[in-house]
Each structure stands twice: as structure tokens, then as C-alpha cells.
Amino acid sequence: MTELLTAAQMRAIEEAAIASGAVTGLELMERAGRGVVEAIVEEWPELGPGCRAVVLSGPGNNGGDGFVVARLLWEAGWDVEVFLYGDASRLPADARVNYERWCERGEVVALSDETLFRSRANTSADDRECIVIDALFGTGLSRPLDRDVGMHLSGTRSTGSFAFMKLVAVDCPSGVCIDSGRVLGQQNVPTATDLCVTFHRAKIGHYVTPLVDAISKLVIVDIGLEEDFSSKISRIGEGFGSMFEIAAQGGAGAIREEALSEAMHGAYETLAERDGAVRLLEAWFPDELGKAAAIGGHKYAHGHALIHSGGVGRGGAARMAARGALRIGAGLVTVGCPPGALQENAGALDAVMLRSVADGEALREMLGDARISAIGIGPGLGTGAREAGLVRAVLDASADAKRGVVLDADALTLVAQDESLFDLCRSHRSVVMTPHAGEFARLFPDIAKRLEEQPMSGPAYSKVDAAREAAARAGCVVLFKGPDTVIASPEGHCSVNSAAYDRAAPWLATAGSGDVLTGFIAGLLARGFGPMQAAETAAWLHVECALSFGPGLIAEDLPEELPTMFRALGV
Numbered sequence: 001m002t003e004l005l006t007a008a009q010m011r012a013i014e015e016a017a018i019a020s021g022a023v024t025g026l027e028l029m030e031r032a033g034r035g036v037v038e039a040i041v042e043e044w045p046e047l048g049p050g051c052r053a054v055v056l057s058g059p060g061n062n063g064g065d066g067f068v069v070a071r072l073l074w075e076a077g078w079d080v081e082v083f084l085y086g087d088a089s090r091l092p093a094d095a096r097v098n099y100e101r102w103c104e105r106g107e108v109v110a111l112s113d114e115t116l117f118r119s120r121a122n123t124s125a126d127d128r129e130c131i132v133i134d135a136l137f138g139t140g141l142s143r144p145l146d147r148d149v150g151m152h153l154s155g156t157r158s159t160g161s162f163a164f165m166k167l168v169a170v171d172c173p174s175g176v177c178i179d180s181g182r183v184l185g186q187q188n189v190p191t192a193t194d195l196c197v198t199f200h201r202a203k204i205g206h207y208v209t210p211l212v213d214a215i216s217k218l219v220i221v222d223i224g225l226e227e228d229f230s231s232k233i234s235r236i237g238e239g240f241g242s243m244f245e246i247a248a249q250g251g252a253g254a255i256r257e258e259a260l261s262e263a264m265h266g267a268y269e270t271l272a273e274r275d276g277a278v279r280l281l282e283a284w285f286p287d288e289l290g291k292a293a294a295i296g297g298h299k300y301a302h303g304h305a306l307i308h309s310g311g312v313g314r315g316g317a318a319r320m321a322a323r324g325a326l327r328i329g330a331g332l333v334t335v336g337c338p339p340g341a342l343q344e345n346a347g348a349l350d351a352v353m354l355r356s357v358a359d360g361e362a363l364r365e366m367l368g369d370a371r372i373s374a375i376g377i378g379p380g381l382g383t384g385a386r387e388a389g390l391v392r393a394v395l396d397a398s399a400d401a402k403r404g405v406v407l408d409a410d411a412l413t414l415v416a417q418d419e420s421l422f423d424l425c426r427s428h429r430s431v432v433m434t435p436h437a438g439e440f441a442r443l444f445p446d447i448a449k450r451l452e453e454q455p456m457s458g459p460a461y462s463k464v465d466a467a468r469e470a471a472a473r474a475g476c477v478v479l480f481k482g483p484d485t486v487i488a489s490p491e492g493h494c495s496v497n498s499a500a501y502d503r504a505a506p507w508l509a510t511a512g513s514g515d516v517l518t519g520f521i522a523g524l525l526a527r528g529f530g531p532m533q534a535a536e537t538a539a540w541l542h543v544e545c546a547l548s549f550g551p552g553l554i555a556e557d558l559p560e561e562l563p564t565m566f567r568a569l570g571v
């Protein structure tokens with residue numbers, strides 16, 4: 001598990017490292033540019049001397065990285081052209097040094113439609129491979145791109161006149177707010193980018209829509225910022241201590257108190273506002289899985305999950321969820337269904353038990369059994385008065401019990417329609433809500449609207465901000481689904497379970513896969529996992545199962561993949 005950074009955190013880490021004397025800005029820029037070139041060579045080993053590169057540099061340090069890339073490619077024998085957007089005399093110091101180093105080797109042309117069009121690389125007669133380097137703006141983007149810059153960038157992509165063109169973004173595609181992954185200004189979609197090379201750590205925006213959908217491959221380059229140091233900076237926001245503790249503890253390079261720059265204060269504020277770190281559930285193994293598996297004893301020691309089903313012909317979703325709860329390790333799983341649906345369910349369930357539950361009253365009575373340690377309700381449930389009574393019973397009868405509850409699908413629609421149910425969620429200690437975007441908009445219409453509004457300045461409101469605000473408001477864990485699932489707790493803990501880049505599993509978008517996720521969470525809650533832990537672990541395993549199974553997956557395959565996963569993980 002790694003932390004995703006904001007632009008402010010990244011700046012603070014960089015500035016404090018420079019202030020410590022451990023490294024200079026120029027050295028960091030050289031390492032960044034070299035990292036981009038190495039990533040290009042690794043991605044396209046067939047490219048090399050004689051290939052063409054068009055470098056688009058901007059007015060800040062992102063542009064400075066671009067000049068380094070230009071020089072290194074030129075030294076490797078590439079045919080390089082460099083365009084500058086902005087005024088060379090106003091470049092920041094390190095970028096200026098690299099601008100001048102490049103000027104000893106080649107010319108810099110002012111970026112415009114006309115100059116780009118006249119580019120040597122833009123001649124259809126020349127069909128050599130061409131790479132366009134987008135080094136216009138990185139973490140310093142503060143406002144929408146001027147229309148013409150946006151056009152140059154998307155133009156290189158869409159006109160097709162740059163033969164065999166690959167677009168490489170330095171740090172991030174220009175025009176995107178890296179804290180949110182959203183484009184500032186009128187354009188909605190970031191320019192499709194073949195390779196994005198970022199530095200030290202990925203930023204939040206790299207992992208959430210729409211940016212995550214626009215980048216084919218993300219590479220993170222180590223530029224020598226000490227891990228130890230950056231984790232200390234990041235932890236400030238989690239209430240780890242005052243920033244002066246860093247100095248007291250002699251953080252990397254024994255930073256002195258006075259070396260802590262304005263930027264660090266800025267980052268502290270940003271972090272405090274955002275309530276700490278955002279974690280990426282990627283190369284991660286939840287320790288609790290191993291610990292929980294080691295518990296011996298009776299089946300009740302592994303918990304009893306109740307999954308509530310809909311009526312006749314609507315039970316498939318709950319049955320899949322129940323199978324998921326059982327496979328993930330709940331000791332017992334029961335499907336509760338209306339009396340009329342008993343026969344249908346009995347014909348389709350074996351290891352999963354079955355109980356007839358007529359209405360909310362009957363459910364309340366059943367929940368007098370304290371051994372029922374988790375409930376999943378919503379998939380295939382229906383949204384009538386009877387179902388509202390069932391959801392009320394679940395929340396009422398579980399508020400004081402040590403019983404986890406997962407609300408999904410129709411249960412979320414019912415909560416969205418009835419403020420008193422929402423209040424019950426708030427007073428409950430361990431509810432997990434699992435909305436997809438539509439359900440999220442029903443539950444939190446104002447938050448969803450804010451997420452849809454086109455941002456005009458950064459940092460823009462992100463899916464991470466939305467999930468956090470929703471969790472704080474609802475007083476429960478919110479798992480906001482998608483290929484970029486964001487999980488947030490009311491206390492401000494937040495993680496992103498990404499199904500992108502190396503973990504892309506588009507075949508997980510199949511009917512019923514969300515129902516299985518509900519079952520996974522319910523099963524883990526039954527086993528005694530806390531709500532945040534259960535949601536994170538279930539979401540992570542959900543994608544791992546999909547990756548392990550591969551294309552062709554249907555929702556029923558997900559629970560059946562768990563034993564393979566557990567074996568592979570050594571659980």
C-alpha cells in the first residue's frame with residue numbers, strides 16, 4: 001500500500017529536501033528528465049537514434065524537465081525539435097539553466113499552430129516514428145489552459161499528421177489538475193496519453209477518473225527523495241505531530257526548524273483540511289486476512305452473515321452475495337427471503353442456509369440472535385414499503401449490537417428516499433454503503449452535482465473529496481464504486497482501490513459483480529473486520545479475483561476464485 005500525494009504535498013517534499021541540502025532543484029530536474037527518457041526507451045525499445053521527438057515545453061519547471069528530455073534524446077541520436085510556450089526570459093531558474101543547455105544544441109521555436117504545422121516531424125512524406133513530449137504544465141497548473149495551447153496539444157493527437165505518434169506526458173497531461181484528475185476549464189476529457197511519467201509517488205489524480213481513463217501507462221520514477229523523509233511529511237496530516245517534530249527527530253538531512261519553508265506550512269494546511277493521507281490499495285496484502293484465518297474454533301467463531309433477498313424471481317443477486325460471504329470465510333451464511341420465495345431459493349442453495357422472513361417485524365425478531373454478526377441488504381431487494389421496513393429493522397436492531405451492515409443497491413435507494421433511515425445510518429457504528437455513481441447521486445445529490453461541475457481553478461473537487469464528504473455526512477463508510485473505487489470513513493481515512501494500469505480488469509463491469517462485493521464485505525464484517533477494513537479488503541480481493549480469473553468472467557466466478565487467491569496469498 002502506498003500513499004497518493006497531492007501537488008502541495010509533492011512540492012513540500014521537494015522543497016524540504018532542497019532546503020535540507022540533500023539535493024538541488026537542478027539535480028531533481030535532471031533525474032526527472034532522465035527518468036522520462038529511460039521510461040520511453042523501456043516502453044518502446046524499438047525506438048532509438050534517428051527517431052523524431054517533438055518537445056512542447058511550458059513556462060515552469062515542467063517545461064524545464066522538457067528541456068532535459070530534449071537534450072538527453074538529442075545526445076542519444078534522436079532528431080529533436082523543441083517548442084516553448086511562454087517567455088524564455090521568465091523561466092524559473094532551474095528551467096532556465098536547462099533551456100540554455102538545450103540552446104547550445106538546437107533551437108527553440110515559439111509554440112503556435114503555424115510553427116507546429118511547419119515542424120519537420122509534421123511532414124507526411126517522413127514516416128519515421130515520432131514521440132511528442134508534453135512538458136507544458138505539471139503540478140503548477142493553476143487555471144485553465146489558454147484555448148490555443150489546448151488546441152496545439154489535442155491537435156497533435158487528433159490531426160494524425162504526426163506519423164506514428166506517441167504522446168508522453170511529463171508528470172501529468174497538461175491542463176489536468178493532478179489533485180483531482182480533472183481538466184480545468186471547458187474541455188471535459190484529458191488528452192489521450194500513451195505514457196505518463198511522474199516523479200517520486202503517484203498523485204491522487206493519476207488514479208481517479210477522468211484522468212485514469214486517459215493514460216495508457218503510468219510510470220513512477222524514483223528521483224532520490226528519501227522515503228523516510230516523505231513519509232514524515234505525509235504523516236503530519238494524520239495528526240502525527242507538529243511539523244517541528246520532523247526537525248526534532250532529525251528527519252533526512254537533519255532538517256533544521258528554520259529550513260521548513262512556507263510551502264511546508266501550506267502543505268500542512270492542505271493535509272489537515274483533507275484529513276490525512278489517501279492510500280492506494282495496489283501491491284497490498286491486508287494483514288487481517290492472515291490473522292483472521294488463523295482463528296480456530298467453532299463455525300460461529302467465524303461469524304454468521306445474513307443476506308436479505310428480494311421476492312420471487314429476484315433472488316439471484318442475494319444468492320451470489322451469500323456465496324461471496326461464505327467463500328470469504330464467514331462461518332455461516334443465511335439467506336433471508338419472503339415466504340413466497342422459499343421454494344425458489346431452496347432449489348438454488350446448499351451450503352448457504354435459508355430462512356423465511358415475512359417483514360420488518362419478523363426480521364427484528366430474528367435479529368434478536370446476537371450470533372448474527374453481519375447483514376448485507378439491498379441487491380434485488382425492491383423498494384416498496386415492506387422493503388423499507390426491512391431496512392429499518394436491520395438498522396434499528398443492529399445499532400447497539402456489534403453487528404456490521406452493508407447497504408447496497410435498493411437499500412441505498414430506500415435510504416435516499418427517507419431521511420429517518422439516513423438518521424439511523426448515522427447513529428449506527430458499523431455501516432458500509434456501497435453506491436455506484438447513480439446511487440451516489442441519489443444519496444448525496446449536492447455532492448454529486450459539485451463533482452459534475454466543470455472546475456475552473458485547482459485543486460478541483462475530486463472523487464476522493466466527494467467520498468470523504470459523503471462518509472462524514474452519512475456517518476458511515478462509503479465505498480464509491482467504479483474502476484476507481486474510493487473508500488472513505490467518517491473519520492477521514494481514505495483509500496483508492498484502482499482497477500487501472502496493471503490492475504485493469506474491465507471484465508469486472510459485469511452484471512452482479514457489485515452484488516458479490518456486498519457479500520464479500522458482509523462476510524468480512526461477520527468475521528469481525530471493522531467496516532473500513534472490511535470494505536478495503538473486499539474491494540481489493542474483488543479486483544484480484546477478477547485479475548486472477550481473467551476475461552470471460554461472470555459474477556458467479558468471483559467467489560469461486562477466492563480459494564485460488566487465498567492459496568496464492570498464503571492465507
Ligand SMILES: NC(=O)C1=CN([C@@H]2O[C@H](COP(=O)(O)OP(=O)(O)OC[C@H]3O[C@@H](n4cnc5c(N)ncnc54)[C@H](OP(=O)(O)O)[C@@H]3O)[C@@H](O)[C@H]2O)[C@@H](O)CC1
Nearest residue numbers: 014028029060061062137138139140141142143144145171
Ligand atoms: N516537485 C518536484 O519534486 C519536482 C518537480 N519537477 C517538475 O516541476 C513541475 C512543477 O513545476 P512548476 O511548479 O514550475 O509548475 P508548472 O506545472 O511547470 O507550471 C507553472 C507555470 O505555469 C504557469 N501557469 C499555470 N497555469 C497556467 C495556465 N493555465 N496557462 C498559462 N500559464 C499557466 C504558472 O504561472 P502563474 O500561475 O504563476 O501565473 C507558472 O509559470 C512538476 O510537474 C515536474 O514536472 C521536476 O523537475 C523535479 C521534481
Ligand SMILES: Nc1ncnc2c1ncn2[C@@H]1O[C@H](COP(=O)(O)OP(=O)(O)O)[C@@H](O)[C@H]1O
Nearest residue numbers: 436481482483499506508509511512513514515
Ligand atoms: N471498468 C471497470 N473496471 C473494473 N471494475 C469495475 C469497472 N466498472 C465497474 N466496476 C466494478 O464492478 C462492480 C459493479 O457494481 P454495480 O455497479 O453495483 O453492478 P451490479 O449491480 O451489476 O452488481 C463494482 O465493484 C465496480 O467497482
Ligand SMILES: [K+]
Nearest residue numbers: 134137170172
Ligand atoms: K505535462
